[in-house]
Amino acid sequence: MPDPTPFEITRQDKLQIATNGKTTFTLMDEAGRVFRRRAVRGAGTESAKRIEWVVAELNGVKVYFDGENVVVTTQDMTP
C-alpha cells in the first residue's frame, strides 16, 4: 500500500484550507490554527509506514483528519 499524500495547507482570506488532493479540510475561524501531524511508524524496519494527519485546533478542541477518519477531542493525539 503506498504512503498517504501529505496535506498541503493554504490560506484564503480567513479560511485555512488543507488538502491531500482527494479531500479538503477547512477551518473557518481565524482564531484557530491548522497544522500537519506527521509520523513514520515502524521506523527502522522494512514495514515502515508514513502517517499523514491534518489537525485543526480551535478553542482547545482539536479535530484530527487522516483523509478518511475524523476525530474531535480536547486530547493531544499522536499517530
Add this chain to the structure above:
Amino acid sequence: MAATVQIVEKNGAGGTQTDKTSGTIRFKNADNSTVDLVNPMVKPASGVDYSFEKWLRMNVTGGTYSQITNVKAYMDGANGLGTGVTLYAKAVGSFATPAEATATTGYTDAFTYTSGSALSLGAGPFTSTGEKGDHLVMMLTVGATASGGVTPSETLTLAWDEI
C-alpha cells in the same frame, strides 16, 4: 509541498548518514549500519551484553515547509523483543562517535515511551533542510535468559508537527 523527512543512522567519528526510514536498524557489537550477522550480540552466561549505541536523527532533505515542531519518538509500549532483551533510549543534542554501551545510566527503557508519554527530541521550531532536533540514541542489552537468534522487529515511531 511538505517537508521530505528521513530518519538517518549515524556512524563513525564523522557521523556518516545512512537512511534508515524504511531500512532495518540492526543492533550489534560494532559501529556500522550494515544489516548482517557479523559482530552479533552475544548471550552471556551471566550479566548482560551491551550493544553499540545507535544514533538516529530526523533529517529534512527537501520539500517546502515553514517550520517543524514537537519532534518526538515512542514505541508501542510492549517489548516484543523477547525475554532477556531490553531496548533503551535517550535524547542527546550533540553527536559523539557511537560506542559500546557499558551501563544503562542515563537511559530509559524505550518501551516506557509511548504515544501518550513520548520522548521529546526537541520542541523546535526547526526550519530549512538538514538534521533537526536531538539525536535519538538507543542501545540494546541481551541477558542470560534470552533466546538465541534474530529477535522480532519492534515499532519505533517518529512524529512531528509541521506547517
